[in-house]
Amino acid sequence: MAQIRQFVTDNAAEFFEDLKDWLRIPSISSDPDRVADVRASAQWLAAKLRADGFPVVEVWETGGGAGLPAVFAEWPSGDPDAPTVAVYGHHDVQPVTPLELWQTGPFEPTERDGRLYARGAADDKGQVFFHTLGLKAHLAATGRTAPAVNLKLIVEGEEESGSPHFPALLREHADRLACDVVVVSDTGMWAKGTPTSCTGMRGLIAAEVDFTGPHGDVHSGSFGGAIPNPITELVRVLAQLHDGERKVTLPGFYDGIVELSEVDRELFAKLPFDEQEWLGNAKSTAPVGEAGYSTLERVWARPTAEINGIFGGHTGPGGKTIVPSEAHAKLSFRLVAGQEPVDVAKAFETWIAERVPAGITAAVRFEGEGVRPCLTPLDHPALQSVSRALGRAFAEDPATPREILYTREGGSGPEADLQDVLGAPVVFLGISLPDDGWHGPNEKVDLDLLLKGAEAAAYLWEDLAEHGLR
CATH class of the missing domain: 3.40.630.10 (Zn peptidases)
Structure with a gap:
C-alpha cells in the first residue's frame, strides 16, 4: 500500500x-x-x-x-x-x-x-x-x-x-x-x-402537456369568463399534482418503491449537513417537500414531480387582453428504486386525461423512454x-x-x-x-x-x- x-x-x-x-x-x-x-x-x-x-x-x-x-x-x-x-x-x-x-x-x-x-x-x-x-x-x-x-x-x-x-x-x-x-x-x-x-x-421521465382551447386568441372582454381559458385550466389541473403533504397524487406512484431503512436514515444523518448552507446553494430560503422526510432523504431517496416550465398566451411587454388559444407545461418526474419510467408515464397520461375540462383538447408527450x-x-x-x-x-x-x-x-x-x-x-x-x-x-x-x-x-x-x- x-x-x-x-x-x-x-x-x-x-x-x-x-x-x-x-x-x-x-x-x-x-x-x-x-x-x-x-x-x-x-x-x-x-x-x-x-x-x-x-x-x-x-x-x-x-x-x-x-x-x-x-x-x-x-x-x-x-x-x-x-x-x-x-x-x-x-x-x-x-x-x-x-x-x-x-x-x-x-x-x-x-x-x-x-x-x-x-x-x-x-x-x-x-x-x-x-x-x-x-x-x-x-x-x-x-x-x-x-x-x-x-x-x-x-x-x-x-x-x-x-x-x-x-x-x-x-x-x-x-x-x-x-x-x-x-x-x-x-x-x-x-x-x-x-x-x-x-x-x-434516481431515474427520470420528462413530459410536456399541451392544452388547446379556442382556435385562435380571442378578445378577453368579449369572450373571457364565458369560454375555457387553456392557461387557467392547465394551472388548475397541475395544482392537483400534489396533496397537502406534498405527496404526488398519481395513482400507484409510490407502489413498490424501495423505502428507506433505519440504517439508511442513520447513515444519511451522520453526514455533516448544514441545511442553511444547502439552501444558500439552492438559492432559496426555506426547505419544503414531502412530509416525514429530511431534506437529504427527499432529494436522494424519494420520488418527485416538478413543473419545470409553463407558458402560453402573451408574454411580451405591455398588456394584451386575450383568452389565449394554447397553454403548455414541461414536467419531470424523478424516480427511485422500484419505479419504472414507463409506468409513471402511463399513469400521468391517464391522470391528465381524466381531468381535461370540456372545451379543452389535451396532448401529452414524453422525452424518450426515460432513465431507470x-x-x-x-x-x-x-x-x-x-x-x-x-x-x-x-x-x-x-x-x-x-x-x-x-x-x-x-x-x-x-x-x-x-x-x-x-x-x-x-x-x-x-x-x-x-x-x-x-x-x-x-x-x-x-x-x-x-x-x-x-x-x-x-x-x-x-x-x-x-x-x-x-
Missing part, C-alpha cells in the same frame, strides 16, 4: 500533463460542429490506453449516424478465478457558454490554488483518467504484468447528450462487456474532508471493496482505513442501463466535489483528489480479487 501511494505521488506530474492534453480537445457532443472533436477525443484516449499496455482497445461507433464514438478497452488478468470489472465513464463534455464568465479558456487547462480548471476536468475526463494512473500503480506495486481483475473500460461519447444510443450499444456488445460488477466514476463525494461513496441514483433508477445494497461485497479502497486512499496510513460514509445522488444517468443490460451491480468511485462547477463556467477538479482517486483505484483491483464478489 505504501508503494502504491509513492508511485502515484512520483508520477503525478506526468499524469497531470497527459490529462491537460486530453482536456484541450473540445469534445462537446451536443454541438454538431464538434462531432470531429468528439471523435478526436475518443481516438486520443484509445491511443493512450494502448500505450499504457491494454492489449485490446477499440473505438466503437454509436447508432443513428451520430458520429460520437465510445472507447472500449480490455486487459485480462490471466487468473481463471479473477472477477471481471467494467469501468464506466464518458469523454464528451458540456457546452461552455457563456464564455465571458470563464476566468481562463475552457479548453486551456489551467492550474490555480491546487485545482485544475477546464471543461471536463471533473465531468468526466479527470475521473476517467485517474484510472490509468491507478492501474499503473497497481501493477508497479504488485509486480504483476496484468491486473488482478479482468479489467474492461467503456467510455462513451454522448452522455452529455442524454446517452440516446448507449443502451443499444450495450445490448450490441453485451457479450464483450460481460462482467461481475460495474464501477462508475462519474459522480462525486460529500467533501474533501468527508470521503463518501454514492450508492444510488439504480440502487446498490449497502452490504454488497463490491461496495464494501470500494469503501475499503477509498478508506485506505484517504487515511493517513493506508494500513488503517478511515470510515467511508454513503450518499446518493438526486440526478440521473445511464447506470440503470448498465445494471440491467449487463446484469451486474453498479458501484461508484468518484472524487469530485459539490462546488466543482459541473456544466457551468470555471469547471474544476481538486488535483489532490484526482490522485486520491487513482490511489483508491489501485487498491480496489487487489481488494476485489482478494475478497471476490460473492
